Amino acid sequence: xxxxxxxxxPEERKLxxxxxxxxxxxxxxxxxxxxxxxxxxxxxxxxxxxxxRRSCDVGVGGFILVTLGCWFHxxxxxAKQRIQERIAREEIKKKILYxxxxxxxERKHNGSSSN
Amino acid sequence: MAHAAQVGLQDATSPIMEELIxxxxxxxxxxxxxxxxVLYALFLTLTTKLTNTNISDAQEMETVWTILPAIILVLIxxxxxxxxxxxxxxxxxxxxxxxxxxxxxxxYEYTDYGGLIFNSYMLPPLFLEPGGLRLLDVDNRVVLxxxxxxxxxxxxxxxxxxxxxxxxxxxxxxxxxxxNQTTFTATRPGVYYGQCSEICGANHSFMPIVLELIPxxxxxxxxxxxx
Numbered sequence: 001x002x003x004x005x006x007x008x009x010p011e012e013r014k015l016x017x018x019x020x021x022x023x024x025x026x027x028x029x030x031x032x033x034x035x036x037x038x039x040x041x042x043x044x045x046x047x048x049x050x051x052x053r054r055s056c057d058v059g060v061g062g063f064i065l066v067t068l069g070c071w072f073h074x075x076x077x078x079a080k081q082r083i084q085e086r087i088a089r090e091e092i093k094k095k096i097l098y099x100x101x102x103x104x105x106e107r108k109h110n111g112s113s114s115n
Numbered sequence: 116m117a118h119a120a121q122v123g124l125q126d127a128t129s130p131i132m133e134e135l136i137x138x139x140x141x142x143x144x145x146x147x148x149x150x151x152x153v154l155y156a157l158f159l160t161l162t163t164k165l166t167n168t169n170i171s172d173a174q175e176m177e178t179v180w181t182i183l184p185a186i187i188l189v190l191i192x193x194x195x196x197x198x199x200x201x202x203x204x205x206x207x208x209x210x211x212x213x214x215x216x217x218x219x220x221x222x223y224e225y226t227d228y229g230g231l232i233f234n235s236y237m238l239p240p241l242f243l244e245p246g247g248l249r250l251l252d253v254d255n256r257v258v259l260x261x262x263x264x265x266x267x268x269x270x271x272x273x274x275x276x277x278x279x280x281x282x283x284x285x286x287x288x289x290x291x292x293x294x295n296q297t298t299f300t301a302t303r304p305g306v307y308y309g310q311c312s313e314i315c316g317a318n319h320s321f322m323p324i325v326l327e328l329i330p331x332x333x334x335x336x337x338x339x340x341x342x
Contacts, residue, residue: 016150018143027144067148068148
């Protein structure tokens, strides 16, 4: 994440000069869905009311709400995934260390189920 | 270490730093959306045709722009407090190292399994090996094991210093007459750099910190356990 960009990699793009959309997980996804939500909400409001200024307000509001919603949803799933990856890594390490020994969790489990 | 002109955080080498980076992303997204809203409001102000200079009544809007910032602050504060308490968790450290700040070098003491004490001075540019990092490399690095909780006791012998290693998410003040404690668990091997983070005199910028994190098996074979 903090390494300098390699020659083949795309340059980092920062929205408003500080939000690194390329390297922040879920940021690009949330901004894109937010933009789509903004267009749909704003254009839909305009079709029903023909009020330009109010439709722009609805568009901006839609962008903020959809971006926030997608962001929290994606980050929640990302956090769950990271936890699962960490558990899997630890279990693989334990299995390599303890396989064949008396501490092997599989041996304990098989022993208890046969009893 | 940081690359040239780097503005963002360094890659995480400890679970706490991973959480800090996650929190930083979260806060930055909220900041981005607020900036976007403010820019839009500014645009509307500059392009409005309304010229009424009398004070208008807008109770509903005033209620919204009081409640909404409070909600935003709660959304930022809750993860922040979670990480704050996470950093203070007691995790039974395997090793305790003392770090003493001096003008202008660090002293490290490994006293758990022997009496290893050494100074860590910045390498002057003339003494750098080819490929060495100017103003960052030191003569004696702090060698530590990965995947083991480590306790750092930090103090100073003269003026205020601060022992900081950004990639581990550590920054602890070294205060004369006081012993500060910080703990960390490194998740990957490598050489990690930090710099003194409290102004301490003429050579404040020239007393770096270098950690060499190695696998536990190799650490156990090292000189600390042969004393």
